[in-house]
Amino acid sequence: MQISNKDDTLLWQKLKSGDKNALEVIFRNEADALCKYGRRFTPDKDLIADCLQDLFVELWRTKETIGSTDNIRKYLFVSFRRRLIKDLNKENKTKSLDPDTDLKEEITFSPGRYRDWETDRKSTRLNLQSRIRISYAVFCLKKK
Numbered sequence: 001m002q003i004s005n006k007d008d009t010l011l012w013q014k015l016k017s018g019d020k021n022a023l024e025v026i027f028r029n030e031a032d033a034l035c036k037y038g039r040r041f042t043p044d045k046d047l048i049a050d051c052l053q054d055l056f057v058e059l060w061r062t063k064e065t066i067g068s069t070d071n072i073r074k075y076l077f078v079s080f081r082r083r084l085i086k087d088l089n090k091e092n093k094t095k096s097l098d099p100d101t102d103l104k105e106e107i108t109f110s111p112g113r114y115r116d117w118e119t120d121r122k123s124t125r126l127n128l129q130s131r132i133r134i135s136y137a138v139f140c141l142k143k144k
Contacts (some may be wrong), residue, residue, distance in 0.1 A: 017063075034076060051084045
């Protein structure tokens with residue numbers, strides 16, 4: 001579900017103030033699109049899932065210091081692309097890419113293009129949600 005810029009700004013402010021429900025709403029709204037976007041860079045679903053998990057854990061960890069945005073999807077796509085390309089370069093799974101200049105095509109999705117991904121979308125989402133909750137719990141325990 002795409003939400004308006006006004007809604008994005010409000011949701012982002014809630015996240016920055018520590019609202020866990022805001023993080024969950026953002027995850028639910030954007031996780032599938034981010035996974036599909038990740039497939040443009042690599043077929044490695046595990047790497048995509050790891051980068052997505054890391055993105056949301058980092059988002060929560062740095063919520064007080066992240067900048068403002070009126071377009072959450074754009075913010076997440078840029079952050080996700082940078083993280084994914086960094087990890088791909090680190091693992092030498094692709095040629096060296098510059099996350100700021102390479103593969104900056106317009107972000108559009110056609111429903112029929114990702115049928116194989118849609119097949120296991122629900123299990124991937126549940127797996128990611130579980131991993132994020134576990135990471136958050138570990139993060140909270142480390143703070144104590």
